[in-house]
Amino acid sequence: xxxxxxxxxxxxxxxxxxxxxxxxxxxxxxxxxxxxxxxxxxxxxxxxxxxxxxxxxxxxxxxxxxxxxxxxxxxxxxxxxxxxxxxxxxxxxxxxxxxxxxxxxxxxxxxxxxxxxxxxxxxxxxxxxxxxxxxxxxxxxxxxxxxxxxxxxxxxxxxxxxxxxxxxxxxxxxxxxxxxxxxxxxxxxxxxxx
Amino acid sequence: xxxxxxxxxxxxxxxxxxxxxxxxxxxxxxxxxxxxxxxxxxxxxxxxxxxxxxxxxxxxxxxxxxxxxxxxxxxxxxxxxxxxxxxxxxxxxxxxxxxxxxxxxxxxxxxxxxxxxxxxxxxxxxxxxxxxxxxxxxxxxxxxxxxxxxxxxxxxxxxxxxxxxxxxxxxxxxxxxxxxxxxxxxxxxxxxxxxxxxxxxxxxxxxx
Numbered sequence: 556x557x558x559x560x561x562x563x564x565x566x567x568x569x570x571x572x573x574x575x576x577x578x579x580x581x582x583x584x585x586x587x588x589x590x591x592x593x594x595x596x597x598x599x600x601x602x603x604x605x606x607x608x609x610x611x612x613x614x615x616x617x618x619x620x621x622x623x624x625x626x627x628x629x630x631x632x633x634x635x636x637x638x639x640x641x642x643x644x645x646x647x648x649x650x651x652x653x654x655x656x657x658x659x660x661x662x663x664x665x666x667x668x669x670x671x672x673x674x675x676x677x678x679x680x681x682x683x684x685x686x687x688x689x690x691x692x693x694x695x696x697x698x699x700x701x702x703x704x705x706x707x708x709x710x711x712x713x714x715x716x717x718x719x720x721x722x723x724x725x726x727x728x729x730x731x732x733x734x735x736x737x738x739x740x741x742x743x744x745x746x747x748x749x
Numbered sequence: 750x751x752x753x754x755x756x757x758x759x760x761x762x763x764x765x766x767x768x769x770x771x772x773x774x775x776x777x778x779x780x781x782x783x784x785x786x787x788x789x790x791x792x793x794x795x796x797x798x799x800x801x802x803x804x805x806x807x808x809x810x811x812x813x814x815x816x817x818x819x820x821x822x823x824x825x826x827x828x829x830x831x832x833x834x835x836x837x838x839x840x841x842x843x844x845x846x847x848x849x850x851x852x853x854x855x856x857x858x859x860x861x862x863x864x865x866x867x868x869x870x871x872x873x874x875x876x877x878x879x880x881x882x883x884x885x886x887x888x889x890x891x892x893x894x895x896x897x898x899x900x901x902x903x904x905x906x907x908x909x910x911x912x913x914x915x916x917x918x919x920x921x922x923x924x925x926x927x928x929x930x931x932x933x934x935x936x937x938x939x940x941x942x943x944x945x946x947x948x949x950x951x952x953x954x955x956x957x
Contacts, residue, residue: 623875623905623912623936665941669814669874695870701814729814734870735899735943 568604568639570596583647591708592721593700594647599684599717609686612743617661626668628730629661633745647719648680650749655682657745660730662696664737668730670701676727679748681720686743688714694737698744700728712742722748758795758838763787764847772851781906781916784929785851791889791924795835799951800891802831803864818871818939821864824951835951836862848955852930854884859956867900867948873939875905875912878931884957886935887928890921891949899943902927905936912936921948 572578573596586594600608615631636654645652683698690696690712700708702725709731710718722728733742762768776785791799806827808819821827825836838844840860849856859882867873878886894900902919905912910933918940919927929935931954942948 624877667814667874699814731814732817732872732874732941734872734941736870 567601568637569643570598570601573599573643574639579643579646583649586647586719586721587649591700592723593708593710593718595710595713595716595718597713597716600715602715605686605715609743612659612686612745615659617659622674624669625671625674626666626730628666628668631659631661633657633659644682644719644749648721648749650680652749655747655749657682657684657747659743659745661741661743662730662733663739663741664733664735666696666730667732668728670703670727670729676722676748678724678726679722681718681722681728682745682747682749683710683718683720684745685710685713685716685718686745687712687741690714690740690742691736693734694740694742695731695733696737696742697731698728698746699731700726702726758792758835759790760792763790769847769850773853776851777853781904782929782932782934783852784904784917784927786919787926788922789924790926793924796891796924798831799835800949802827802829802835803891803949803951805829806832806864808864808866814874815876816871816873818873819866819868824862824864825860836860839953845955848885848928852885852928854930854955855957856884856955857882857957861953861956862951863953865948865950865952867939867942869942869945871939871948872941875936875938877933877935878937878954879933879935880931880954882956883931883954885928885955886931886952887926887955888950888952890925890927891923891951892921892947893923894921894946894948896920897944898946898948899941900946900948901940903938903940904929905938907934907936910934921950 582594617629617631620630621627634656641652692712698710772785776783806821808821810819824832845856903915904917906916
Protein backbone atom coordinates (compact mmCIF):
# COMPACT_ATOMS: atom_id res chain seq x y z
CA UNK A 556 0.00 0.00 0.00
CA UNK A 557 1.49 3.33 -1.06
CA UNK A 558 0.29 6.44 0.70
CA UNK A 559 -0.18 9.34 -1.66
CA UNK A 560 0.44 13.02 -1.06
CA UNK A 561 -1.01 15.38 -3.62
CA UNK A 562 -0.17 19.04 -3.74
CA UNK A 563 -1.09 20.50 -0.38
CA UNK A 564 -4.12 22.75 -0.28
CA UNK A 565 -3.72 26.28 1.03
CA UNK A 566 -0.17 25.57 2.17
CA UNK A 567 3.01 26.64 0.44
CA UNK A 568 5.08 23.50 0.12
CA UNK A 569 8.58 24.52 -0.92
CA UNK A 570 10.70 27.19 0.66
CA UNK A 571 10.10 30.14 -1.73
CA UNK A 572 13.84 30.66 -2.10
CA UNK A 573 14.06 27.44 -4.09
CA UNK A 574 11.42 28.65 -6.51
CA UNK A 575 13.42 31.69 -7.54
CA UNK A 576 14.90 31.34 -10.99
CA UNK A 577 18.31 32.48 -9.81
CA UNK A 578 18.43 29.87 -7.04
CA UNK A 579 17.20 27.12 -9.32
CA UNK A 580 19.92 27.87 -11.84
CA UNK A 581 22.56 27.93 -9.12
CA UNK A 582 21.41 24.61 -7.64
CA UNK A 583 21.27 22.93 -11.03
CA UNK A 584 24.77 24.11 -11.86
CA UNK A 585 26.03 22.85 -8.52
CA UNK A 586 24.37 19.49 -8.99
CA UNK A 587 25.57 18.92 -12.52
CA UNK A 588 29.10 20.17 -12.09
CA UNK A 589 30.34 19.31 -8.58
CA UNK A 590 33.00 16.61 -8.07
CA UNK A 591 30.64 14.48 -6.03
CA UNK A 592 27.49 15.19 -7.99
CA UNK A 593 25.13 16.03 -5.19
CA UNK A 594 23.31 18.99 -3.73
CA UNK A 595 21.77 19.36 -0.33
CA UNK A 596 18.94 21.86 0.00
CA UNK A 597 18.53 22.95 3.60
CA UNK A 598 15.13 24.15 4.84
CA UNK A 599 13.67 22.68 1.69
CA UNK A 600 10.03 22.85 2.77
CA UNK A 601 8.05 25.58 4.44
CA UNK A 602 7.76 25.01 8.18
CA UNK A 603 4.04 24.33 7.93
CA UNK A 604 4.29 21.80 5.13
CA UNK A 605 7.35 20.16 6.70
CA UNK A 606 5.36 19.59 9.86
CA UNK A 607 2.46 18.12 7.85
CA UNK A 608 4.82 15.79 6.00
CA UNK A 609 6.47 14.66 9.25
CA UNK A 610 3.06 13.83 10.68
CA UNK A 611 2.02 12.03 7.53
CA UNK A 612 5.17 9.91 7.41
CA UNK A 613 5.10 9.20 11.14
CA UNK A 614 1.61 7.77 10.77
CA UNK A 615 2.55 5.42 7.90
CA UNK A 616 2.23 1.70 8.46
CA UNK A 617 5.92 0.78 8.88
CA UNK A 618 6.87 -2.89 8.57
CA UNK A 619 10.07 -4.45 9.94
CA UNK A 620 12.25 -5.68 7.10
CA UNK A 621 15.36 -7.73 7.83
CA UNK A 622 17.72 -9.42 5.42
CA UNK A 623 20.56 -10.34 7.78
CA UNK A 624 23.37 -9.87 5.24
CA UNK A 625 21.97 -6.60 3.91
CA UNK A 626 19.64 -4.64 6.14
CA UNK A 627 17.49 -4.34 9.25
CA UNK A 628 14.97 -1.48 9.55
CA UNK A 629 11.30 -0.58 9.24
CA UNK A 630 9.96 0.67 5.92
CA UNK A 631 6.86 1.96 4.24
CA UNK A 632 6.12 3.80 1.01
CA UNK A 633 4.74 7.17 0.11
CA UNK A 634 4.04 8.77 -3.25
CA UNK A 635 4.39 12.48 -3.86
CA UNK A 636 2.67 13.94 -6.90
CA UNK A 637 3.00 17.61 -6.03
CA UNK A 638 3.54 19.73 -9.13
CA UNK A 639 5.84 22.10 -7.26
CA UNK A 640 8.19 19.30 -6.21
CA UNK A 641 8.22 17.58 -9.56
CA UNK A 642 8.89 20.77 -11.50
CA UNK A 643 11.79 21.78 -9.29
CA UNK A 644 13.40 18.34 -9.24
CA UNK A 645 12.90 17.96 -13.01
CA UNK A 646 14.64 21.27 -13.52
CA UNK A 647 17.61 20.45 -11.28
CA UNK A 648 18.17 16.93 -12.58
CA UNK A 649 17.21 17.63 -16.20
CA UNK A 650 14.93 14.62 -16.04
CA UNK A 651 11.15 14.73 -16.43
CA UNK A 652 9.51 13.77 -13.14
CA UNK A 653 5.74 13.49 -12.73
CA UNK A 654 5.53 11.69 -9.43
CA UNK A 655 7.99 10.26 -6.93
CA UNK A 656 7.52 7.09 -4.94
CA UNK A 657 9.64 7.26 -1.81
CA UNK A 658 10.62 4.47 0.50
CA UNK A 659 10.09 5.77 4.01
CA UNK A 660 12.68 4.50 6.50
CA UNK A 661 12.31 4.39 10.24
CA UNK A 662 15.63 3.41 11.84
CA UNK A 663 16.57 2.97 15.47
CA UNK A 664 19.08 1.12 17.65
CA UNK A 665 20.66 -1.93 15.91
CA UNK A 666 19.33 -1.01 12.46
CA UNK A 667 21.66 -0.92 9.44
CA UNK A 668 22.08 -1.38 5.73
CA UNK A 669 25.35 -2.85 4.48
CA UNK A 670 26.76 -3.33 1.02
CA UNK A 671 26.11 -6.71 -0.54
CA UNK A 672 26.89 -7.84 -4.08
CA UNK A 673 23.43 -9.42 -4.29
CA UNK A 674 21.74 -6.07 -3.71
CA UNK A 675 23.68 -3.71 -5.95
CA UNK A 676 21.72 -0.72 -7.19
CA UNK A 677 21.78 0.36 -10.80
CA UNK A 678 23.05 3.90 -11.40
CA UNK A 679 20.37 6.50 -10.82
CA UNK A 680 19.53 9.69 -9.04
CA UNK A 681 18.67 9.39 -5.39
CA UNK A 682 16.56 11.87 -3.52
CA UNK A 683 16.94 11.80 0.25
CA UNK A 684 14.59 13.80 2.46
CA UNK A 685 15.45 14.01 6.13
CA UNK A 686 12.50 14.29 8.50
CA UNK A 687 14.20 14.11 11.91
CA UNK A 688 15.19 17.33 13.62
CA UNK A 689 17.12 16.27 16.69
CA UNK A 690 19.21 13.37 15.48
CA UNK A 691 22.80 13.26 16.75
CA UNK A 692 25.22 12.16 14.03
CA UNK A 693 27.21 10.21 16.66
CA UNK A 694 24.29 7.79 16.98
CA UNK A 695 24.84 6.53 13.40
CA UNK A 696 21.99 6.02 10.94
CA UNK A 697 23.71 8.24 8.38
CA UNK A 698 22.93 7.56 4.72
CA UNK A 699 26.36 7.22 3.18
CA UNK A 700 27.46 6.87 -0.43
CA UNK A 701 30.69 5.08 -1.29
CA UNK A 702 32.65 4.26 -4.39
CA UNK A 703 33.86 1.01 -2.81
CA UNK A 704 37.46 2.21 -2.93
CA UNK A 705 37.55 3.88 0.44
CA UNK A 706 35.95 7.20 -0.45
CA UNK A 707 32.71 7.90 1.37
CA UNK A 708 30.15 10.69 1.07
CA UNK A 709 27.95 10.83 4.17
CA UNK A 710 24.74 12.84 3.90
CA UNK A 711 24.75 14.56 7.28
CA UNK A 712 21.44 14.29 9.09
CA UNK A 713 19.55 17.59 9.06
CA UNK A 714 15.80 17.83 9.42
CA UNK A 715 13.92 19.41 6.50
CA UNK A 716 16.79 18.90 4.07
CA UNK A 717 16.63 17.37 0.62
CA UNK A 718 19.67 15.80 -0.99
CA UNK A 719 19.90 14.87 -4.64
CA UNK A 720 22.72 12.48 -5.46
CA UNK A 721 23.75 11.43 -8.94
CA UNK A 722 24.61 7.82 -8.11
CA UNK A 723 26.91 7.05 -11.00
CA UNK A 724 28.30 3.62 -11.88
CA UNK A 725 30.21 2.15 -8.94
CA UNK A 726 28.55 4.38 -6.36
CA UNK A 727 26.47 2.52 -3.78
CA UNK A 728 24.84 3.59 -0.56
CA UNK A 729 24.50 2.16 2.92
CA UNK A 730 22.94 3.18 6.20
CA UNK A 731 25.42 3.36 9.04
CA UNK A 732 24.62 1.13 12.02
CA UNK A 733 22.60 2.89 14.73
CA UNK A 734 24.27 2.53 18.12
CA UNK A 735 22.88 2.28 21.64
CA UNK A 736 23.11 6.02 22.33
CA UNK A 737 20.05 6.44 20.12
CA UNK A 738 18.12 4.66 22.89
CA UNK A 739 14.44 4.63 21.90
CA UNK A 740 14.74 7.44 19.36
CA UNK A 741 13.86 6.83 15.72
CA UNK A 742 15.16 8.53 12.63
CA UNK A 743 12.76 9.08 9.73
CA UNK A 744 13.83 9.76 6.18
CA UNK A 745 12.62 9.19 2.63
CA UNK A 746 14.66 7.89 -0.27
CA UNK A 747 13.60 7.64 -3.90
CA UNK A 748 15.59 6.67 -6.96
CA UNK A 749 14.55 8.44 -10.12
CA UNK B 750 49.06 -36.75 22.68
CA UNK B 751 50.22 -34.14 20.19
CA UNK B 752 53.73 -33.03 21.05
CA UNK B 753 54.28 -29.31 20.77
CA UNK B 754 57.94 -28.45 20.92
CA UNK B 755 57.14 -24.73 21.04
CA UNK B 756 54.25 -25.08 23.42
CA UNK B 757 54.28 -23.13 26.59
CA UNK B 758 51.11 -21.31 25.58
CA UNK B 759 48.32 -23.73 26.43
CA UNK B 760 47.46 -26.25 29.08
CA UNK B 761 48.90 -29.67 28.10
CA UNK B 762 45.63 -31.49 28.82
CA UNK B 763 44.16 -30.03 25.61
CA UNK B 764 46.68 -32.01 23.62
CA UNK B 765 45.61 -35.39 24.98
CA UNK B 766 44.21 -37.75 22.35
CA UNK B 767 40.95 -38.27 24.22
CA UNK B 768 40.39 -34.54 24.48
CA UNK B 769 41.13 -33.99 20.82
CA UNK B 770 38.58 -36.68 19.95
CA UNK B 771 36.02 -34.89 22.10
CA UNK B 772 36.88 -31.59 20.42
CA UNK B 773 36.50 -33.16 17.00
CA UNK B 774 33.12 -34.58 17.88
CA UNK B 775 31.94 -31.27 19.29
CA UNK B 776 33.29 -29.31 16.32
CA UNK B 777 31.50 -31.53 13.81
CA UNK B 778 28.21 -31.67 15.68
CA UNK B 779 27.92 -28.13 16.95
CA UNK B 780 25.13 -25.98 15.51
CA UNK B 781 24.42 -23.73 13.65
CA UNK B 782 27.70 -24.60 11.88
CA UNK B 783 30.96 -26.33 12.79
CA UNK B 784 32.63 -24.42 15.61
CA UNK B 785 34.42 -25.09 18.86
CA UNK B 786 34.89 -23.10 22.03
CA UNK B 787 37.77 -24.10 24.33
CA UNK B 788 37.59 -22.17 27.61
CA UNK B 789 40.85 -21.34 29.39
CA UNK B 790 42.82 -22.38 26.34
CA UNK B 791 45.68 -19.95 26.99
CA UNK B 792 47.70 -20.10 30.18
CA UNK B 793 46.96 -17.20 32.51
CA UNK B 794 50.53 -15.82 32.44
CA UNK B 795 50.48 -15.86 28.64
CA UNK B 796 47.31 -13.79 28.54
CA UNK B 797 49.07 -11.14 30.60
CA UNK B 798 52.17 -11.24 28.38
CA UNK B 799 50.05 -10.92 25.23
CA UNK B 800 48.07 -8.01 26.67
CA UNK B 801 51.31 -6.24 27.59
CA UNK B 802 52.72 -6.87 24.11
CA UNK B 803 49.55 -5.63 22.43
CA UNK B 804 49.70 -2.53 24.61
CA UNK B 805 52.86 -1.57 22.72
CA UNK B 806 51.25 -2.02 19.30
CA UNK B 807 49.59 0.65 17.23
CA UNK B 808 45.84 0.19 16.79
CA UNK B 809 44.21 2.03 13.90
CA UNK B 810 40.50 2.81 13.83
CA UNK B 811 38.64 1.04 11.03
CA UNK B 812 35.16 1.99 9.89
CA UNK B 813 33.00 0.90 6.98
CA UNK B 814 29.41 -0.08 6.29
CA UNK B 815 30.18 -3.41 8.02
CA UNK B 816 32.29 -2.54 11.05
CA UNK B 817 33.74 -0.09 13.49
CA UNK B 818 36.72 -1.12 15.64
CA UNK B 819 40.47 -0.65 16.02
CA UNK B 820 43.02 -3.12 14.73
CA UNK B 821 46.76 -3.69 14.54
CA UNK B 822 48.57 -4.44 11.29
CA UNK B 823 49.27 -8.12 10.55
CA UNK B 824 51.07 -9.37 13.67
CA UNK B 825 52.99 -12.03 11.73
CA UNK B 826 55.41 -9.21 10.99
CA UNK B 827 55.61 -7.86 14.50
CA UNK B 828 59.03 -7.16 16.02
CA UNK B 829 57.70 -7.76 19.51
CA UNK B 830 59.33 -10.98 20.87
CA UNK B 831 56.16 -12.22 22.60
CA UNK B 832 53.96 -11.66 19.55
CA UNK B 833 56.61 -13.11 17.29
CA UNK B 834 56.81 -16.25 19.40
CA UNK B 835 53.02 -16.47 19.61
CA UNK B 836 52.61 -16.12 15.83
CA UNK B 837 55.29 -18.78 15.24
CA UNK B 838 53.53 -21.16 17.63
CA UNK B 839 50.12 -20.49 16.09
CA UNK B 840 51.42 -21.38 12.62
CA UNK B 841 53.70 -24.23 13.79
CA UNK B 842 53.26 -27.69 12.29
CA UNK B 843 52.16 -28.98 15.71
CA UNK B 844 49.41 -26.37 16.02
CA UNK B 845 48.36 -27.03 12.42
CA UNK B 846 48.15 -30.72 13.30
CA UNK B 847 46.06 -29.86 16.38
CA UNK B 848 43.63 -27.82 14.28
CA UNK B 849 43.54 -30.44 11.53
CA UNK B 850 42.76 -33.27 13.95
CA UNK B 851 39.81 -31.32 15.33
CA UNK B 852 38.45 -29.90 12.09
CA UNK B 853 39.68 -32.48 9.53
CA UNK B 854 40.35 -29.52 7.27
CA UNK B 855 43.48 -29.45 5.13
CA UNK B 856 45.55 -26.46 6.15
CA UNK B 857 48.40 -24.92 4.20
CA UNK B 858 50.25 -23.30 7.08
CA UNK B 859 49.38 -19.78 6.00
CA UNK B 860 47.66 -17.71 8.69
CA UNK B 861 46.62 -14.12 9.33
CA UNK B 862 46.83 -12.66 12.82
CA UNK B 863 45.54 -9.32 14.10
CA UNK B 864 44.93 -7.69 17.42
CA UNK B 865 41.55 -5.97 17.75
CA UNK B 866 40.02 -3.64 20.28
CA UNK B 867 36.30 -2.94 20.32
CA UNK B 868 35.28 0.05 22.42
CA UNK B 869 31.92 1.55 23.32
CA UNK B 870 29.66 1.52 20.17
CA UNK B 871 32.10 -0.62 18.11
CA UNK B 872 30.60 -3.57 16.19
CA UNK B 873 31.01 -6.02 13.34
CA UNK B 874 27.77 -6.64 11.43
CA UNK B 875 26.73 -10.03 9.99
CA UNK B 876 29.02 -11.55 7.37
CA UNK B 877 30.40 -15.00 6.55
CA UNK B 878 34.20 -14.34 6.31
CA UNK B 879 34.40 -16.10 2.95
CA UNK B 880 37.58 -15.18 1.09
CA UNK B 881 39.33 -17.69 -1.18
CA UNK B 882 41.62 -19.95 0.86
CA UNK B 883 40.23 -19.15 4.31
CA UNK B 884 39.36 -22.38 6.12
CA UNK B 885 39.14 -21.58 9.81
CA UNK B 886 38.40 -18.29 11.54
CA UNK B 887 39.70 -18.04 15.10
CA UNK B 888 39.40 -15.66 18.03
CA UNK B 889 41.38 -15.66 21.25
CA UNK B 890 39.84 -13.51 23.94
CA UNK B 891 42.23 -11.67 26.21
CA UNK B 892 39.80 -10.16 28.73
CA UNK B 893 36.45 -10.83 30.35
CA UNK B 894 33.21 -9.13 29.35
CA UNK B 895 29.80 -9.45 30.96
CA UNK B 896 26.44 -9.67 29.22
CA UNK B 897 25.73 -5.98 29.86
CA UNK B 898 29.02 -4.97 28.18
CA UNK B 899 27.84 -6.25 24.77
CA UNK B 900 30.58 -7.48 22.42
CA UNK B 901 29.27 -11.05 22.21
CA UNK B 902 30.12 -13.18 19.19
CA UNK B 903 26.81 -14.29 17.64
CA UNK B 904 26.41 -17.18 15.20
CA UNK B 905 23.46 -17.23 12.80
CA UNK B 906 21.47 -20.27 11.78
CA UNK B 907 20.62 -20.43 8.06
CA UNK B 908 17.54 -21.66 6.27
CA UNK B 909 17.97 -22.48 2.58
CA UNK B 910 21.49 -21.04 2.83
CA UNK B 911 20.11 -17.71 4.07
CA UNK B 912 20.94 -16.59 7.62
CA UNK B 913 17.77 -16.03 9.60
CA UNK B 914 18.44 -15.57 13.31
CA UNK B 915 21.09 -15.77 16.01
CA UNK B 916 21.35 -19.29 17.39
CA UNK B 917 24.46 -19.12 19.56
CA UNK B 918 26.18 -16.31 21.46
CA UNK B 919 29.54 -16.21 23.22
CA UNK B 920 30.41 -13.61 25.80
CA UNK B 921 34.20 -13.12 25.70
CA UNK B 922 36.16 -14.73 28.53
CA UNK B 923 39.91 -14.25 28.94
CA UNK B 924 41.95 -17.10 27.49
CA UNK B 925 39.07 -18.71 25.56
CA UNK B 926 39.60 -19.85 22.01
CA UNK B 927 36.72 -19.99 19.53
CA UNK B 928 37.13 -21.14 15.98
CA UNK B 929 34.76 -22.12 13.18
CA UNK B 930 34.86 -23.42 9.66
CA UNK B 931 34.53 -20.64 7.09
CA UNK B 932 31.75 -21.46 4.65
CA UNK B 933 28.65 -20.02 3.04
CA UNK B 934 26.85 -20.89 6.29
CA UNK B 935 29.26 -19.24 8.73
CA UNK B 936 27.35 -15.99 9.18
CA UNK B 937 28.38 -14.32 12.42
CA UNK B 938 28.66 -10.90 13.98
CA UNK B 939 30.22 -9.11 16.93
CA UNK B 940 27.47 -7.34 18.82
CA UNK B 941 27.96 -3.69 19.68
CA UNK B 942 30.02 -2.93 22.79
CA UNK B 943 27.76 -1.06 25.19
CA UNK B 944 30.04 0.08 28.00
CA UNK B 945 33.56 1.39 28.60
CA UNK B 946 34.89 -2.17 28.95
CA UNK B 947 37.11 -2.86 25.97
CA UNK B 948 36.87 -6.13 24.07
CA UNK B 949 40.44 -7.22 23.29
CA UNK B 950 41.13 -10.16 20.99
CA UNK B 951 43.72 -11.82 18.83
CA UNK B 952 42.04 -13.16 15.74
CA UNK B 953 42.71 -14.34 12.22
CA UNK B 954 42.30 -17.19 9.81
CA UNK B 955 43.96 -20.47 8.93
CA UNK B 956 44.22 -20.98 5.17
CA UNK B 957 44.06 -24.17 3.15
